[in-house]
Amino acid sequence: MTARLPLTPAAVDRIRLVGARLIDGTGGAPVDDAEIVVAGDRIAWAGPRRGDVAEERDTRIVDLRGATVLPGFFDTHVHLALDLEADPRQTLAQFPSERALDAAATMRKTLMAGITTARDLSGLDAGYRAAVAAGTILGPRLHLAIQALSPTGGHTDFRLPNGASVHPGPEPEISPIIDSDDDVRRAVRALVRSGADVVKVCTTGGVSSPSDSPHDLGVPERHVRLIVEETARRQGQPVAAHAQGAAGIKEAIRGGVASVEHGYEIDDEGIDLMLEHGTVLVPTLSSALRVPDPARVPGYLYEKKVRWSQIAREHVARAIQSGVTVALGTDAAVCPHGRNLLELGHLVDLGLSPMAAIQAGTINAARLLRLDEHLGTVEAGKLADLVITAVDPLAGIHALADPVSIDAIVQGGRVVKDALRRFPGGVATTSLG
Structure with missing residues (x-):
């Protein structure tokens, strides 16, 4: 399809x-x-x-x-409307029009870096895709997730223990929280109605979220399967899994996702499962290997980043050298926008040949997005x-x-x-x- x-x-x-x-x-x-x-x-x-x-x-x-x-080139993992190192007070003070214009400027910067197609894995709505198509703004061709899904307390639940939101952008129109089977069906149907090209689920917690860790499990395997079944009833949208800890990576693969995003702690069993299922790894090394200035990010984020950067370097290298199919993705927003092809060098440093790294950013990515007939x-x-x-x-x-x-x-x-x-x-x- x-x-x-x-x-x-x-x-x-x-x-x-x-x-x-x-x-x-x-x-x-x-x-x-x-x-x-x-x-x-x-x-x-x-x-x-x-x-x-x-x-x-x-x-x-x-x-x-x-x-x-x-x-x-493709970047299959970006957040063009976000910047996790921006001052949250400035973000909260922005008008919606300012946020839209900032996103348009980021899109142009991304295109000028050599990215002619990008997959935004939450942050942009379908209006941006239409604006690129109409020539209103210059930017990459866009595939969109619209929103990322996780359980209460999971990676996309940006509420602190006191209930205050620390979401890095405006509050989403489609709830990211799925706790029941009905929540899953309703969310997927709303995303498809809103023009989603891909459904993103979080099977683990994350480095940047405030109340969980990459070892915490998120969307369970049975809900991943339900999402895959639901998308098969629509346009067959692929499912991408934010998955960092080893257990959640394996639940995502067994649930039928097309790609594992990050995959920082992938182990030998996970590698074997990826090879068996043909799952693509999008390792986002530009973000994983970058430790930010501690003065620009919350303390909880900096501490996790230092630890998980080393974990990613070791485990992703093993997956790359084992022959797992890799597609280029940066997680731009966690790392700076507009230097997307830095990822090519990271892939080579961890074991790909330069030619294979180029293919990760071109034909492999096109196949993952089901666009290889055209791109x-x-x-x-x-x-x-x-x-x-x-x-x-x-x-x-x-x-x-x-x-x-x-x-x-x-x-x-x-x-x-x-x-x-x-x-x-x-x-x-x-x-x-």
Whole structure:
């Protein structure tokens, strides 16, 4: 079953890119002196540079010698409306319009970092997806969870023992709390009605939540199964599990989730289950391995972060080296927005080859989101989402962490970034100007 294709404004130009090195996301050897023809929003040709080609009228030719072309990258775990290190007093004082504009600015920053498709795992509503499709704002193509689900006292219950809310954003319209079978059905149906592309459940507590820990169990296996059954009655939305402690990871996998988010304490039994079930790991190393400034976060969060950062480094490395399928996700909001491709370097540091890390951020992620018919590789017929850089990612993948290293970005055939002004005609703007 395919998923809803996140749209961007339609492109009409025909562009021929020549001379670059092409890493197409399939895992095949790079193609030197490549040629990529973009017709409208789709790729018409991608491969070795051809000889004499009869140029169609109005084709723009772009010389990319010295550059590498890659598929547009995915970040499968972001929270574009949140910033967990922001001053909560400022957040509480904001008007809804200020929060919306801040989220739009974060979306643009994420796109400029090379992320042409993002999965927001709670925080954004479907209006943001529609705004990107209409060209009102520039941002990644969006798949949305709308809200994340957990039991009372679980990871998405942001109430302190005295009942005060410390939710990092506005109070959600759909309750995140599911304690009974009826709660589960009602929540999933409300999420689907609201336009959710994925259902996120929390089978463990977390590092950032105030009243639980990653070892605490959250949504039980039987409720995960019920959620999977309920989504199968709709559009077959995949289920993503926030799961950090070992026991909750295994309950999520046995319950039938498509992906384990974080997976910090995954053990050998959990690795075997992931391999058996084909479950994808989204390890969010950009957040896991980053210990924040203790002055900028609550004490309970800092203490857990120090401990769990080391746990994640050891256990996720073992899973990666065991051959578990990995998709790129950062948990941006827990770590800074706009440096999403830092995750590639972390994946390589923990055992992936640079080529495999690129695939984690392209074709693996596209398959997880059920978008691989359209995205994830640079091949004829696919949508023209491209990242262009002077960096050789097979020799220096860590350099892609700096958005300045991303020279140009094409999204659906539209040039949305062109730092070196290689593309005649300029870059796409929003409908706001």
